[in-house]
Amino acid sequence: MRMNEIDIICRDGVRLGGHWWGSAGDAVSGNVIVNPATGVLARYYHRYARFLAGHGYDVLTYDYRGIGASRPARLKGCGYRWPHWGERDFDAVLRYVQARRRGGPLLVVGHSIGGFLPGLAESAGLIERLLTVGAQHAWWLDYAPRKRAGLFLKWHVAMPVLTALYGYFPGRRLGWLEDLPAGVANDWSFGGPAIRKAGRFAEVTAPILAVAVSDDELGTVPAIRRTLSYYTNAPRAAALIEPADYGRAAIGHFNLFHDSHAAGFWTETLAWLKDGRNPWRDLPL
Numbered sequence: 219m220r221m222n223e224i225d226i227i228c229r230d231g232v233r234l235g236g237h238w239w240g241s242a243g244d245a246v247s248g249n250v251i252v253n254p255a256t257g258v259l260a261r262y263y264h265r266y267a268r269f270l271a272g273h274g275y276d277v278l279t280y281d282y283r284g285i286g287a288s289r290p291a292r293l294k295g296c297g298y299r300w301p302h303w304g305e306r307d308f309d310a311v312l313r314y315v316q317a318r319r320r321g322g323p324l325l326v327v328g329h330s331i332g333g334f335l336p337g338l339a340e341s342a343g344l345i346e347r348l349l350t351v352g353a354q355h356a357w358w359l360d361y362a363p364r365k366r367a368g369l370f371l372k373w374h375v376a377m378p379v380l381t382a383l384y385g386y387f388p389g390r391r392l393g394w395l396e397d398l399p400a401g402v403a404n405d406w407s408f409g410g411p412a413i414r415k416a417g418r419f420a421e422v423t424a425p426i427l428a429v430a431v432s433d434d435e436l437g438t439v440p441a442i443r444r445t446l447s448y449y450t451n452a453p454r455a456a457a458l459i460e461p462a463d464y465g466r467a468a469i470g471h472f473n474l475f476h477d478s479h480a481a482g483f484w485t486e487t488l489a490w491l492k493d494g495r496n497p498w499r500d501l502p503l
Contacts, residue, residue: 219271226280228310235287236260236280236311239271241320247274247492248322249315253308253332254279255352255472256300256406257395259286263329265477269484275322275491278315282307284399293399294385300331300355300405301416304338312341325491328353329475330437333428334445337419345424348452349490352437352471353428353445355413356406360441362434369435378407419448427490428456430501434471443503457498459483 220240225233237260241247250270252263260279267277281288282303283296290296315324323346326336333353336342354360361369372394381387387403389395398406405413426449430442439458446454461469464482474483489497 219268221268221271224278224280224314226310226314228283228306230306232283232306233288234280234283234307234310236278237264237267239267239275239277239279241274241276242272243274245274246276246319246321248276248325249319250275250277250325250327250491251308251311251315252277252279253326253328253335254282254285255330255332256356256402257285257389257398258329258472259396261286263475265480266327266475266484269477269480270491273488275325276315276320278311280307280311284402285396289397293397296386296399297401298399299401300409300413301338303331303402304335305340305416308335309339309341312339312344316341316344323347325349327351327487327491330471331355334414334448336422337414337417337448340418342418342422345422347491347494348422348424348426349487350426350428350442350445351474352431352434352442354437354441355409355445356436357410357441357444360438360444361436362438365435374407377403381407414448417448420451422449422452425453425494426455427496428454428501429474429498430456430458431469431471431474432458432460433468436471439501442501446503454503455496456501456503457496458501459498463498 219242333350381403387398486497
């Protein structure tokens with residue numbers, strides 16, 4: 219396996235920082251783009267990328283503008299919005315992978331907002347198969363009912379207030395997430411279903427498998443179904459995972475990309491990426 223730092227230049231000139239993980243073998247099974255969740259550094263997915271590269275894939279991980287390796291010198295006033303991550307960042311990444319692919323299909327693994335962004339990209343027609351995990355866009359009525367009030371206060375009251383005070387969302391200082399550009403934070407707090415109006419979801423024709431975790435308070439079953447419903451021209455399926463499936467008491471929104479899942483969930487994702495086969499329990503749409 220070969221890992222190289224890369225720069226990706228978007229159409230508006232913004233530079234994204236990322237990594238290219240070359241297949242461990244000479245034959246390439248496919249090309250995988252890993253789309254992070256909001257406020258999560260790409261390096262959280264590096265071990266999963268290394269795992270995929272060890273199974274014959276060329277993999278690209280990257281940070282959205284305003285995050286991690288793609289953070290500007292001054293976050294306050296940068297003007298970055300959630301739609302930019304799909305329309306400009308993910309689109310540039312798709313074109314980058316298309317230009318250097320060595321063979322095999324172009325695949326996407328999208329976590330949280332990362333499963334929503336493909337529907338915003340002009341080049342989304344290049345995608346040949348899509349796996350989403352907890353894909354949603356923070357519509358508060360889709361939050362888990364038992365946690366809804368607390369999540370609303372955190373993300374739709376406290377976050378916009380703090381964003382107005384600081385000129386960006388100081389997530390790292392709070393220990394919640396990474397810092398976010400003000401536009402991204404406010405799109406999360408106030409965007410709701412309206413965020414999809416900027417999209418090109420109908421242009422995505424790749425098969426989609428959307429994974430929901432039963433104790434995910436953000437990417438709930440209603441949220442997963444809502445996001446899938448936007449992809450009107452794609453063959454769509456959904457799967458439900460229970461923590462007990464892996465002998466755990468809890469998984470939640472983020473844990474599936476922890477390397478403790480390498481022998482379980484990570485290995486099972488190969489069934490979809492390689493063969494288009496759902497290895498989990500079907501979730502009716």
